[in-house]
Amino acid sequence: MKYLFLGILLIACAGIYAQELPKTIPTGPIIKAEENKTGFPILKKEETETESRFLRDKPKAIDLRENPNNLLTAGDAIKEKWDKDKAAKEEYRNDQSLGNVVTTGKFVEVYCRDHEYVDGDRVKVIVNGQVVNPNLTLEGGFTPIMVVLQDGFNSIEFVALNQGTSGPNTAELRVVNTKGEQVAKKEWNLLTGAKAQLIVVKN
Template sequence: MRLNFLLICLIGLSLSSYAQIEIPRSTNTGSILKAEESKNSGFPILKSQETETESRFLKDKPRTIDLKEKANGLMTAGDVIAEKWTKDKEAREEFKHDQSLGNVVTQGKFVEVYCRDHEYVDGDKVQIIINGQLVVSSITLGAGFQPVLVNLQDGFNSIEFVALNQGSSGPNTAELRVISEKGEQIAKKEWNLLTGAKAQLIVVKN
């Protein structure tokens, strides 16, 4: 009888000491999850408090158009063919005179100048003079844009396009676009010149 009593006491003491052992608590300090009820199923959906408040796609700035990658500047192949068959304007007396393409202002160290024959592609040629120095002695204007890098000096910068010929029809015709150091288009101009006349663009660097 005593033996049974001792066994019962030992078992009771063992259970009491086991119950006093503490279970380790988690020290995880990660993000807190909140439960929100789904409108469709009625079941809770766990969402983190650390979700982004703005999509990364909204943070990305739109990419500027690079005329070097697509020389025709958003023109389709059909547009190019159509323009090749367009007639030039008739040569006029006013095209004998030099033309001013106006002024543009930038804070960059350089600009990229792109020019092309935007009417009938008939072999128009021009000479490019920058700040009084001959930079391009002769360039034939095609349907696609041709780039010229212009390093700017502080203040006024003169870019002149001298018509070397009139091609096979009409005046010397061209479309000019100026792209800033940041890749933004800051000017879009056109000229119609007879042989020997020039078009001048002034770029002001602040």
């Protein structure tokens, strides 16, 4: 009888202790045990669906060639409105040098546009003595020209076919190498018949 009473007492105490224990709800991430090279388990945090992919993925490199608009600077983003070009000066009758660019790539990409008053300026494009575009109209946005380079010196010439309806023949020129890097930014102001020349040296 004494043992029966003791058993009932132990069962009752266990029930009371179990009721007093707080209930636990898992709130943290799941932890997995994995074995390393030594054979001992290591802990690894399992990725959750809410984890940002940007923390794991490397950002994609920006290539200016994917979108010519990337060639525009912050100042260019706001389109300037011109009522007319600069005044045509006698000095614009002379040929203009746009300098030299050095590269090791097989080609460069040349982008040009009328960066002032868009009034129908036109140019002839000549690469190493060969006409690649006999009549290119300069628009407000960039027009791309692919130039395959020969070893050594390469001449790229822009001959003004007219002066549009206002002032000289005006243009902005940008040059991009095979890595998508801008390596030159130039401008010209030409009277009809004058030319602007850029030299690209391929090493």
